[in-house]
Amino acid sequence: MEPSLGDLSLSQEFLNxxxxxxxxxxxxxxxxxxxxxxxxGPLDDxxxxxxxxxxxxxxxxxxxxxxxxxxxxxxxxxxxxxxTVLVTTDHPGEYDFLLRFQKSGTAKSVTSTFSxxxxxxxxxxxxxxxxxxxxxxxxxxxxxxxxMAVYKKTEHAADVVRRCPHHQNQDAAEHRSxxxxxxxxxxVQYFEDVFTKxxxxxxxxxxxxxxxxxxxxLLSFMCNSSCMGGMNRRPILAILTLETPEGxxxxxxxxxxRICACPGRDRKSEEENHTQIINGTKQTKKxxxxxxxxSAPVKRSVPTSTTSSTEGDDEEIFxxxxxxxxxxxxxxxxxxxxxxxxxxKNKSNAAVDQQHVPMPISxxxxxxxxxxxxxx
Numbered sequence: 569m570e571p572s573l574g575d576l577s578l579s580q581e582f583l584n585x586x587x588x589x590x591x592x593x594x595x596x597x598x599x600x601x602x603x604x605x606x607x608x609g610p611l612d613d614x615x616x617x618x619x620x621x622x623x624x625x626x627x628x629x630x631x632x633x634x635x636x637x638x639x640x641x642x643x644x645x646x647x648x649x650x651x652t653v654l655v656t657t658d659h660p661g662e663y664d665f666l667l668r669f670q671k672s673g674t675a676k677s678v679t680s681t682f683s684x685x686x687x688x689x690x691x692x693x694x695x696x697x698x699x700x701x702x703x704x705x706x707x708x709x710x711x712x713x714x715x716m717a718v719y720k721k722t723e724h725a726a727d728v729v730r731r732c733p734h735h736q737n738q739d740a741a742e743h744r745s746x747x748x749x750x751x752x753x754x755x756v757q758y759f760e761d762v763f764t765k766x767x768x769x770x771x772x773x774x775x776x777x778x779x780x781x782x783x784x785x786l787l788s789f790m791c792n793s794s795c796m797g798g799m800n801r802r803p804i805l806a807i808l809t810l811e812t813p814e815g816x817x818x819x820x821x822x823x824x825x826r827i828c829a830c831p832g833r834d835r836k837s838e839e840e841n842h843t844q845i846i847n848g849t850k851q852t853k854k855x856x857x858x859x860x861x862x863s864a865p866v867k868r869s870v871p872t873s874t875t876s877s878t879e880g881d882d883e884e885i886f887x888x889x890x891x892x893x894x895x896x897x898x899x900x901x902x903x904x905x906x907x908x909x910x911x912x913k914n915k916s917n918a919a920v921d922q923q924h925v926p927m928p929i930s931x932x933x934x935x936x937x938x939x940x941x942x943x944x
Contacts, residue, residue, distance in 0.1 A: 650761040650768070653725055654718050656805050656822045664704035665810045665819020668782065669697075674832040681831050685839055688824040689806070690831030693792050696751055700782040701773070703810070703819070710813040711773040713785060715748045716766060720803040720824060728765050731791040732798030739790070743769075747798075748806065751786040773810065789827045799827075 660666060669682035669689065680691035691697050701713065717729040729747050736744050743749075743758040750756045750771050760767050774783045787806075791798045803824060810819040828834050890896045 650716075650764050650766045652764055654716070654766075654807060655820070656718065656720075656807065657820075658822060659817070659820040661810070661817075661819035663707055663810065663818055664702070665821060666702040667808060667821045667823070668700040668702060670700075672832075674836040676830055676832050678832045681835050682823075683835050683839060686824070686835075686842060688826060688835075688838075690826050690828060690835045691789060692829065692831060693827055694788055694790055696786045696788050699785050699787055699808070701785060701810075702782045706775065707773055707810060707818060708812055711818065712770045712811050712813065713773055714768050714770045714809050714811055715750065715787065716768040716807045716809075717747050717804050717825070718766075718807060720805050724802050728767070729804055730767070730798060732795035734797070735791050735795065747789060747791055749788045749790060751788055753785075789825060791827065792829075793825075793827045 672678045672681045674681060679695040680689065680697040682689050689697065719725055719727055719729060730745055731739075731747055746758055746767050746769060748767075748769055750769050753771050756769060756771050758767070758769050771785060776783050793799050793804070794801050803826070805822050806825045808821050809817050811817050826834060888899075890899055
């Protein structure tokens with residue numbers, strides 16, 4: 569259906585106008601608009617069959633109608649974007665944010681132990697580790713505690729710490745790819761940054777109970793440090809921060825973590841090595857070097873049952889390294905000549921021994937092979 573003449577005149581007036589939309593609105597007669605027939609015909613207030621009524625039009629133009637607010641939409645419960653490279657230095661802040669671990673020693677039976685000397689936590693896979701949180705004054709309402717894992721070495725700082733595929737496939741939880749978990753609270757939330765893919769876990773900060781100066785959270789690490797496809801023996805740092813609901817950091821603490829089968833043994837071994845390095849008493853293994861060609865000849869004795877004590881020195885074998893082919897041939901001729909002399913001496917000694925045949929005790933001469941006796 570074609571538009572009415574009133575609509576055409578209104579459109580033409582708008583096209584010829586050089587003023588603003590506000591000026592144009594002031595020049596419009598609202599009553600004329602109400603009386604303008606529509607595409608479906610005029611509306612009659614007394615007609616019961618007419619179900620659509622025109623809303624009451626605003627005579628005065630509102631200048632703020634087209635102003636769009638520049639403030640971003642509120643994203644409640646979503647943390648701010650995570651930086652690409654995280655700071656791993658301690659920052660207590662104005663609330664003196666501090667962590668404290670329970671003393672458990674280095675016994676083999678412990679499931680988690682903390683080394684103050686190394687600022688390092690040793691714990692078993694999926695075993696709960698209590699962490700005590702201390703502050704000097706009450707944080708703002710809605711403050712949260714956030715835990716995140718990063719690699720310690722610079723060459724791995726940009727990599728995301730995740731669980732290995734083996735442990736992920738065995739876990740049916742929705743957040744099975746997260747290495748760090750917080751236990752004992754229904755208000756725990758797990759996040760993954762859209763841009764950096766770093767994973768974190770948060771829990772609301774709870775005021776210490778009556779008679780206590782700290783609040784306690786329960787951490788557990790869901791993969792071994794030696795897992796292939798995961799950390800793969802790369803050392804990691806756990807970053808625990810106190811933040812406002814908007815993501816402003818109020819305090820930060822960092823410590824190294826090693827997830828292993830025997831935390832007490834590993835802590836004791838690494839502390840001893842660290843002490844030896846500090847004192848300068850650690851023995852470093854040196855690479856064995858090949859012996860020089862000018863070293864003394866190696867003496868090897870060949871035990872023989874037929875040689876007497878006086879002939880033992882002649883039966884010993886010596887090895888002498890010789891540099892150069894010409895020298896080798898020269899020493900070889902010397903050796904062959906000595907061997908010939910030795911054989912000649914042995915033959916002469918055998919002939920002499922044959923001539924001096926011992927006589928029997930009875931006075932009779934010992935018969936030689938091929939001789940006949942006088943009686944024959």
